[in-house]
Amino acid sequence: MEKKVTIRDVAAAAGVSHQTVSRVINDRPDVADETRRRVWQLIEELGYQPSAIARGLASKRTYTLGLITADFSDYFFTQVIVGAEVEARKRGYFFMLCSTERNLADEPEYLKLLTERQVDGILFARPSTEDDSRHIVSLIQQGVPLVTTAYWLSGEKLTVVDVDNVDGGLQATECLIELGHRKIGVVTGPGGWKSVNDRTEGYRFALERAGIPFDGSLIEHGDWSYQGGYEAMGRLLAKAPKITALFAQNDQMAIGAMRALYEAGRKIPDDVAIVGYDDVPAAAYSQPPLTTIRQPMQQVGEVATRLLIELINDPDAERKEVLLKTELIRRQTCGSS
Amino acid sequence: MEKKVTIRDVAAAAGVSHQTVSRVINDRPDVADETRRRVWQLIEELGYQPSAIARGLASKRTYTLGLITADFSDYFFTQVIVGAEVEARKRGYFFMLCSTERNLADEPEYLKLLTERQVDGILFARPSTEDDSRHIVSLIQQGVPLVTTAYWLSGEKLTVVDVDNVDGGLQATECLIELGHRKIGVVTGPGGWKSVNDRTEGYRFALERAGIPFDGSLIEHGDWSYQGGYEAMGRLLAKAPKITALFAQNDQMAIGAMRALYEAGRKIPDDVAIVGYDDVPAAAYSQPPLTTIRQPMQQVGEVATRLLIELINDPDAERKEVLLKTELIRRQTCGSS
DNA sequence: GTGAAAGCGCTAACAT
DNA sequence: ATGTTAGCGCTTTCAC
Numbered sequence: 001m002e003k004k005v006t007i008r009d010v011a012a013a014a015g016v017s018h019q020t021v022s023r024v025i026n027d028r029p030d031v032a033d034e035t036r037r038r039v040w041q042l043i044e045e046l047g048y049q050p051s052a053i054a055r056g057l058a059s060k061r062t063y064t065l066g067l068i069t070a071d072f073s074d075y076f077f078t079q080v081i082v083g084a085e086v087e088a089r090k091r092g093y094f095f096m097l098c099s100t101e102r103n104l105a106d107e108p109e110y111l112k113l114l115t116e117r118q119v120d121g122i123l124f125a126r127p128s129t130e131d132d133s134r135h136i137v138s139l140i141q142q143g144v145p146l147v148t149t150a151y152w153l154s155g156e157k158l159t160v161v162d163v164d165n166v167d168g169g170l171q172a173t174e175c176l177i178e179l180g181h182r183k184i185g186v187v188t189g190p191g192g193w194k195s196v197n198d199r200t201e202g203y204r205f206a207l208e209r210a211g212i213p214f215d216g217s218l219i220e221h222g223d224w225s226y227q228g229g230y231e232a233m234g235r236l237l238a239k240a241p242k243i244t245a246l247f248a249q250n251d252q253m254a255i256g257a258m259r260a261l262y263e264a265g266r267k268i269p270d271d272v273a274i275v276g277y278d279d280v281p282a283a284a285y286s287q288p289p290l291t292t293i294r295q296p297m298q299q300v301g302e303v304a305t306r307l308l309i310e311l312i313n314d315p316d317a318e319r320k321e322v323l324l325k326t327e328l329i330r331r332q333t334c335g336s337s
Numbered sequence: 338m339e340k341k342v343t344i345r346d347v348a349a350a351a352g353v354s355h356q357t358v359s360r361v362i363n364d365r366p367d368v369a370d371e372t373r374r375r376v377w378q379l380i381e382e383l384g385y386q387p388s389a390i391a392r393g394l395a396s397k398r399t400y401t402l403g404l405i406t407a408d409f410s411d412y413f414f415t416q417v418i419v420g421a422e423v424e425a426r427k428r429g430y431f432f433m434l435c436s437t438e439r440n441l442a443d444e445p446e447y448l449k450l451l452t453e454r455q456v457d458g459i460l461f462a463r464p465s466t467e468d469d470s471r472h473i474v475s476l477i478q479q480g481v482p483l484v485t486t487a488y489w490l491s492g493e494k495l496t497v498v499d500v501d502n503v504d505g506g507l508q509a510t511e512c513l514i515e516l517g518h519r520k521i522g523v524v525t526g527p528g529g530w531k532s533v534n535d536r537t538e539g540y541r542f543a544l545e546r547a548g549i550p551f552d553g554s555l556i557e558h559g560d561w562s563y564q565g566g567y568e569a570m571g572r573l574l575a576k577a578p579k580i581t582a583l584f585a586q587n588d589q590m591a592i593g594a595m596r597a598l599y600e601a602g603r604k605i606p607d608d609v610a611i612v613g614y615d616d617v618p619a620a621a622y623s624q625p626p627l628t629t630i631r632q633p634m635q636q637v638g639e640v641a642t643r644l645l646i647e648l649i650n651d652p653d654a655e656r657k658e659v660l661l662k663t664e665l666i667r668r669q670t671c672g673s674s
Numbered sequence: 675g676t677g678a679a680a681g682c683g684c685t686a687a688c689a690t
Numbered sequence: 691a692t693g694t695t696a697g698c699g700c701t702t703t704c705a706c
Contacts, residue, residue, distance in 0.1 A: 004683085006682095006683055006684085008684095016692075017692065017693045018683090018684085019685085019692075019693065019694080020691085020693080022684070022685065026685085030691055031692080049452065049453045051394075051455060051683050052453045052455065053394045053454070053455050053682090053683080053684085054682070054683035054685085055683080056390045056684090056698095057388075057390045057683080057685090057698050057700085058683080058684045058698050059684080059685055059698085060685095062390065064433070064454075067434065072415050072416070072418060073618065078409050078410075078415065079409070081409060081434075082409045082436065082438055085434060089447075094433050094435070094451075094454065095433070095434040096401070096431050096434070097431065097432040097433070097434045099419065099423075101419055101422070110426075115386065116386045116387060117390065118388060118389065226618065226621065252618070252622075255619070255622050256622055258624070259624070262624060281410065281589070282589075282592070282619045284563065285592050285596055287599060287623075287624045341699090343699055344699065344700065345699080345700095353676075353677085354676065354677045354678075355699090355700085356676075356678080356702095357675085367676080372676085387699085387700075388699055388700065390698090390700090391682090391698070391699035391700035391701090392700055393700090394681095394682050394683065394684085394698085394699080394701090395681080395682050395699075395700045395702075396682085396701055396702085397682080397701095
């Protein structure tokens with residue numbers, strides 16, 4: 001790397017003060033057009049690149065955001081990140097990547113490293129779990145701008161962007177009810193997740209609306225994985241062999257459940273109809289193609305990032321909760337429409 | 338946010354110069370044990386956090402790396418990123434995320450923004466495409482430490498970490514040959530990709546070794562997608578209905594091809610055996626489960642990051658090309674073993 | 675072992 | 691419309 005060209009080099013070459021150059025690169029109003037033109041030209045010629053580091057030190061704004069994520073194999077959050085990245089770029093921000101893939105316990109440490117780097121704000125793109133909120137509450141109290149996606153913290157007022165999972169569960173279940181099903185099994189995600197509670201609540205609403213009594217024995221928990229869905233379906237078949245439909249709370253478990261049904265000799269959708277959740281790319285190519293609930297994940301990321309930047313610009317802005325709508329994607333697992 | 342505690346606050350409280358505090362936090366040798374202890378204690382008490390920005394400005398080292406990625410729906414690169422992130426964290430680095438998801442044409446601009454932020458080096462975790470190398474060559478010439486994964490640039494000497502795709506193609510094909518297949522179709526990725534050429538070369542090696550003549554009409558191109566695999570398989574069945582086996586160059590296309598075979602009434606693996614490539618999570622849950630070639634993607638990310646940091650610490654270090662080995666995962670699409 | 679001085683490359687505040 | 695002065699919070703260099 002050649003010797004760095006600084007703002008003073010440009011200033012000297014243009015015969016102005018470095019401050020004028022600063023005004024030009026920051027697009028401040030009070031610079032004469034002629035001066036502005038000349039300075040820009042010199043910037044080009046000398047190949048000057050302002051040092052974001054120096055700017056950050058002087059101005060206390062780094063235009064860098066922290067991105068907390070847990071798991072890149074999770075389709076939901078991966079898509080959230082895509083949307084967040086696009087929005088950040090549009091507004092001149094970058095994300096500092098911080099994945100706690102292995103050990104959530106290290107998160108407080110990572111958060112500290114992130115604040116040492118003076119990020120302007122932090123986006124949480126990971127699921128909420130129990131007992132991990134202390135250090136996050138502490139961030140909020142320090143006044144660090146913070147937005148979460150699908151992460152709910154009881155007690156604290158914080159900005160969160162999520163999908164309307166109650167409605168999603170309702171849509172999934174109603175689709176099955178409309179086809180005449182009354183014994184509808186559910187493979188949920190793990191206990192303690194808000195999205196699980198919400199989707200299950202939607203399921204119950206739908207039953208209630210249709211006058212179908214709720215039967216707790218039709219519910220089994222999975223861990224979001226293919227294998228988890230496979231196993232949960234096995235248990236469900238043993239407990240409640242007469243179910244004719246299944247609401248799986250994500251697509252991976254739906255596909256795992258399909259394997260279990262296949263092994264049990266049940267035909268899909270003739271013997272058992274299925275609705276999944278997420279609309280992962282594989283859903284359109286399962287055998288048969290999976291009916292599912294599509295979530296606007298990239299949009300979640302975009303909105304969250306936009307709100308985060310608003311919060312940075314106005315720390316007193318109101319904390320809000322935004323819920324985006326889901327969409328039922330009809331495919332063959334619940335009788336082609 | 339309360340008023341920032343600075344190095345001078347700590348120094349004043351400890352009754353030493355700020356320079357001594359600097360020595361302590363940087364773990365320099367020449368500080369008296371007693372002083373060191375006292376300073377650390379004050380750091381704790383005051384909640385002092387060194388400003389990474391100020392350190393970066395003074396020391397020219399930001400401990401930040403740029404991460405160029407194209408597509409978060411690509412399993413290979415997503416896993417590379419996971420591995421890279423873990424390795425970076427281990428060594429005290431963070432990644433600045435830079436996805437060119439939408440428009441590769443903006444990459445030069447993003448690269449400029451990244452260098453303005455004084456990243457210590459850049460990791461490319463995206464596939465190489467034609468005609469996009471000019472700005473990368475320019476980075477190399479500027480002396481920016483650079484490592485790529487599965488990205489080859491003819492002419493320039495650069496450090497790249499990749500998987501041995503020739504061997505992978507060989508393993509896939511030999512697995513099918515061992516089962517007695519002689520008419521083995523291939524659904525490749527798009528033309529112009531090195532990994533495609535290499536995997537196909539491995540296929541040809543395997544045929545040659547087994548004394549099977551190569552037949553170009555058994556090859557069809559796909560675009561890595563489910564749909565692409567589905568369509569390519571359709572064309573292949575039309576052209577060469579007698580094939581009894583398929584080597585799909587990624588799992589998504591393999592699963593798409595399975596759909597086409599299913600619709601054509603071909604049984605898997607009895608009529609057509611299949612080997613995929615990648616070992617994506619869905620592969621174990623396709624119907625039937627997919628035999629495939631597993632690539633050590635996370636390890637690619639780890640090694641690449643390690644080499645990048647080595648390059649940063651020693652800019653004159655030799656540029657090297659590292660190839661990691663693949664592994665055949667036997668499942669039911671080529672006759673359960 | 676420790677301290678003082680200088681400066682990294684910028685922006686902020688005030689002056690002109 | 692432009693220049694001057696003072697830092698931002700650290701590390702580097704050199705002195706003691």
